[in-house]
Amino acid sequence: MKIYLAGPDVFLPDAIEIGRRKAAICDRHGLIGLYPLDNSIDLASSDASRQIFHGNEAMMDDADAIIANLTPFRGPGADAGTVYEFGYMAGSGKLCLGYCNDPAAYADRARRFTTVSEQDGRLVDAEGLTVEDFGLPDNLMMIHALDLHGAPLVLPRERPVDVWHNLAAFEMCVRLAAERLGAES
DSSP: EEEEEEEEGSSSSTHHHHHHHHHHHHHHHTTTEEOGGSSSOOSSSHHHHHHHHHHHHHHHHHEEEEEOOSSSSSSOOOOHHHHHHHHHHHHHTEEEEOOOOOOOOOHHTTTTTTTEEEEEEEEEOOOSSBBOOSOOOOOOOHHHHHHHBBBBBBSSSSSSTTTTOOOOOOHHHHHHHHHHHOOOO
């Protein structure tokens, strides 16, 4: 069984090593991890971004499930590319699992990036836009899509010191995937 490993991990300085670690965890649980950086892309090509897009979609089409790293990236919520990949897999009817190494509620995370105040019984940001406040760790669409297409978002009890390299929540998702897909541990 193949698992597409989505997340902003591909932007880390040691992205290839993280991919290897994640693939090794999958292997220990009888699964094959498909990491986006495993695609062969000519980054000097004028259509490199299109090659990446098509390569990643081909990997997702080949996968039986996705494990999405939904740890906040460059803001209070998940990486936009990862959210697209998650939605693509959910729309394809495949098993969707996700983890986030920041257990804080989305509204609390928003406060790290902007002023949040109460106005007319709702939370608003510095621009007067409503801040989603359901006590969830991210946008309600992702949280409930996980409930519908896989399992609840996996969260640590406390934020790890290194949210990008702590793979405990990821490994929990791999275990869930192995159980759901009938892989041997």
